[in-house]
Amino acid sequence: MSSEQQDQQPVKTICPYCGVGCGIQIAQDDEGEVSFRPWGDAPVNDGSICIKGGAATQSVNHEDRLTDPLIRDDDGELREASWDEAYDMIVENMERIREDHSAQGVGFYGCSKAMNEENYLIQKLARRYGTNSVDTCTRMCHSSTVYALKNSLGEGAMTNSMADLEEAADVFWIQGANPGEQHPIANSQYFRQAVLEGATVIQVDPHANKTTRSFKIDETDRHMHLQLEPGTDIPLLNIVIKTILEKHEENPDEGWIDEEFIEERTEGFEHLKETLEDFDKEAAAEEAGVPLEDIELAAEKYAMANNAAIFTGMGMSQHTCGVDNVQNEINLALITGNLGRPGTGVNPLRGQNNVQGASDVGAMPNVLPGYRDVSDPEVRADVEEVWDFEIPSEPGLTNVEVSHEIGDTIHGLYIMGENPVMSEPDTNRVEERLEELDFMVVQDIYKTETAEYADVILPATSWAERDGTVVNTDRRTQRMRGVDKVHPNTKDDLEILCDVGNRLFGDGSFDFDGPEEVFEELRQVAPIFHGMTYDRLGEEGIHWPCYEPGDEGDDYLYGDGFTTESGLGQIEGVRHQPPKETPDEEYPLILTTGRIIEHYNTGTMSRRSETLNRVEPENFVDVHPNDADRYGIEDGDYVTLKSRRGEIEVEARVTEDTKEGTVWTTPHFADAAGNRLTNDVLDERAKIPEYKAAAVEIEVSVTT
Numbered sequence: 001m002s003s004e005q006q007d008q009q010p011v012k013t014i015c016p017y018c019g020v021g022c023g024i025q026i027a028q029d030d031e032g033e034v035s036f037r038p039w040g041d042a043p044v045n046d047g048s049i050c051i052k053g054g055a056a057t058q059s060v061n062h063e064d065r066l067t068d069p070l071i072r073d074d075d076g077e078l079r080e081a082s083w084d085e086a087y088d089m090i091v092e093n094m095e096r097i098r099e100d101h102s103a104q105g106v107g108f109y110g111c112s113k114a115m116n117e118e119n120y121l122i123q124k125l126a127r128r129y130g131t132n133s134v135d136t137c138t139r140m141c142h143s144s145t146v147y148a149l150k151n152s153l154g155e156g157a158m159t160n161s162m163a164d165l166e167e168a169a170d171v172f173w174i175q176g177a178n179p180g181e182q183h184p185i186a187n188s189q190y191f192r193q194a195v196l197e198g199a200t201v202i203q204v205d206p207h208a209n210k211t212t213r214s215f216k217i218d219e220t221d222r223h224m225h226l227q228l229e230p231g232t233d234i235p236l237l238n239i240v241i242k243t244i245l246e247k248h249e250e251n252p253d254e255g256w257i258d259e260e261f262i263e264e265r266t267e268g269f270e271h272l273k274e275t276l277e278d279f280d281k282e283a284a285a286e287e288a289g290v291p292l293e294d295i296e297l298a299a300e301k302y303a304m305a306n307n308a309a310i311f312t313g314m315g316m317s318q319h320t321c322g323v324d325n326v327q328n329e330i331n332l333a334l335i336t337g338n339l340g341r342p343g344t345g346v347n348p349l350r351g352q353n354n355v356q357g358a359s360d361v362g363a364m365p366n367v368l369p370g371y372r373d374v375s376d377p378e379v380r381a382d383v384e385e386v387w388d389f390e391i392p393s394e395p396g397l398t399n400v401e402v403s404h405e406i407g408d409t410i411h412g413l414y415i416m417g418e419n420p421v422m423s424e425p426d427t428n429r430v431e432e433r434l435e436e437l438d439f440m441v442v443q444d445i446y447k448t449e450t451a452e453y454a455d456v457i458l459p460a461t462s463w464a465e466r467d468g469t470v471v472n473t474d475r476r477t478q479r480m481r482g483v484d485k486v487h488p489n490t491k492d493d494l495e496i497l498c499d500v501g502n503r504l505f506g507d508g509s510f511d512f513d514g515p516e517e518v519f520e521e522l523r524q525v526a527p528i529f530h531g532m533t534y535d536r537l538g539e540e541g542i543h544w545p546c547y548e549p550g551d552e553g554d555d556y557l558y559g560d561g562f563t564t565e566s567g568l569g570q571i572e573g574v575r576h577q578p579p580k581e582t583p584d585e586e587y588p589l590i591l592t593t594g595r596i597i598e599h600y601n602t603g604t605m606s607r608r609s610e611t612l613n614r615v616e617p618e619n620f621v622d623v624h625p626n627d628a629d630r631y632g633i634e635d636g637d638y639v640t641l642k643s644r645r646g647e648i649e650v651e652a653r654v655t656e657d658t659k660e661g662t663v664w665t666t667p668h669f670a671d672a673a674g675n676r677l678t679n680d681v682l683d684e685r686a687k688i689p690e691y692k693a694a695a696v697e698i699e700v701s702v703t704t
């Protein structure tokens with residue numbers, strides 16, 4: 001129980017939805033009902049809140065909450081059970097799978113909505129069990145971004161902070177991100193403010209959205225929206241880079257590139273120039289579907305800014321060329337010297353409230369806490385000294401690879417709070433594979449679409465009933481604080497993992513008396529958190545890296561050099577790789593997916609909010625007016641969208657927000673899930689699926 005909850009005073013915590021990390025307060029009445037209160041001087045948002053944050057407590061009080069453990073009987077039905085029965089079943093089956101196959105037979109899913117301490121424990125549980133196959137849904141959103149940033153700059157995270165960007169940036173280059181919907185307070189509080197003070201926005205996105213409309217607030221025409229064809233980000237950025245290089249050749253004194261920065265702080269510039277030698281800008285502009293002169297003008301605005309900041313989102317990362325997409329953004333920033341000072345950088349806008357932290361604490365198959373390479377014997381020895389058990393040396397499988405291996409090398413899943421049936425691409429195949437599992441545990445707050453396939457379901461407390469820490473999109477580590485349990489027989493994920501760990505191993509490696517003790521161990525093994533304590537985090541939080549107890553943390557990275565092996569930023573030219581599936585006669589349209597402000601990812605929480613459901617109760621598809629004419633679709637008709645993998649029926653919205661030939665839908669709704677259509681091909685290096693491009697056909701099913 002938190003000390004703050006005495007007398008049922010509101011407690012200060014962090015919104016459970018997006019990675020902005022807004023501070024909110026929650027209060028609990030005598031009946032246990034939890035309600036929202038503003039936190040007026042919260043460090044990130046100063047009391048502002050978006051529709052999701054204001055409605056967040058509705059998911060806590062919802063009647064669908066799991067209240068007791070459930071286990072699947074021999075007759076195949078789920079029934080209520082005691083915690084002991086449920087734990088016994090878990091231990092028996094996990095031991096059996098390890099004996100019959102090996103520890104590699106089980107995959108572990110951490111959770112980007114759970115806290116650092118809980119994700120730290122699930123990765124420790126996996127490694128103590130004997131496998132590095134632990135991952136979270138960061139794999140599905142920004143694993144390619146993390147890969148490119150880590151390899152080319154040194155850290156897999158936002159280079160700058162929202163505050164320094166607002167104060168110092170003259171140009172915001174927003175590519176494949178939609179902060180107007182996905183990071184509403186960052187958009188309204190930071191970006192909008194900067195625009196009002198003169199900053200220019202260049203948005204690169206196939207879909208017009210709330211971001212497009214929000215930066216028109218100052219009624220000038222200095223902002224641009226480059227509405228490109230899905231999957232043509234590399235050609236577009238190559239035009240930008242080639243334009244900057246050509247202009248520099250013509251006018252070397254105008255400062256198109258930063259020669260000193262390139263010379264002293266980077267390597268690979270020659271490779272970039274060679275890659276672009278034969279690059280045809282006219283042909284690329286045609287492929288991208290954007291006038292060449294518009295792209296050249298955008299290039300000029302970026303290159304001529306005193307400080308230009310790139311924001312990158314899932315429109316860039318969720319492609320089979322996701323790593324190269326982000327690498328090209330890094331190339332642009334490096335050749336113009338837009339890194340290592342306020343108002344610059346390459347800044348991924350992270351999705352869930354702790355998707356950054358879940359990776360930071362090691363819930364990834366290739367790294368231990370603090371992004372330390374699991375295949376490095378020195379790193380393992382260092383961590384083993386604290387953990388006191390041997391860590392497997394082979395990197396594990398990512399979550400999509402685990403899913404693909406079900407029925408082959410994977411026989412069991414341990415899932416904390418994630419919902420792969422909704423979040424993974426090609427949902428119909430995911431469901432078929434889950435049927436083949438020997439054993440699955442799910443710990444969650446509701447019986448999710450995934451939990452329907454589980455053998456054991458453990459009822460967890462919600463975000464509002466626990467203490468711990470989370471890391472927001474700009475690396476700010478903040479404390480969350482909880483009220484009393486709403487349902488007495490639920491347990492915190494942290495307590496569940498300790499119980500399971502103690503029963504499975506009985507060696508004291510999971511003896512923790514609450515989240516602060518777990519955080520203390522995390523500090524010992526992850527240098528980026530080493531200087532933090534719960535006391536020091538207080539109400540403001542601290543941006544990592546914070547190596548020593550006196551460190552204030554860093555608002556922006558790389559002021560003194562990059563943290564790559566050579567200390568230099570890595571430039572690497574990249575070439576266009578079209579999406580794996582492109583339109584043809586049978587499937588003539590390209591489908592791309594995105595999220596909307598009212599709902600959140602797989603919708604487990606947002607679909608249980610009365611307020612959010614009232615505004616957007618069901619899925620829809622945006623169709624361009626010319627395509628609507630071609631297929632006889634009226635606004636409001638119900639249409640069937642079909643891909644090679646499945647079909648859904650959704651309402652058609654006829655709008656010029658989408659480009660001709662492209663349709664756009666969301667992944668949020670279980671009864672018409674966009675992921676029944678998406679393609680599960682992966683980026684080779686980061687293993688992120690290509691959610692942003694699949695070939696589909698459309699036909700009217702019900703007319704209005």
Ligand code: SF4
Nearest residue numbers: 015017018022050053
């Ligand atoms: Fe929550 Fe994000 Fe909205 Fe802030 S912007 S209230 S963190 S959903």
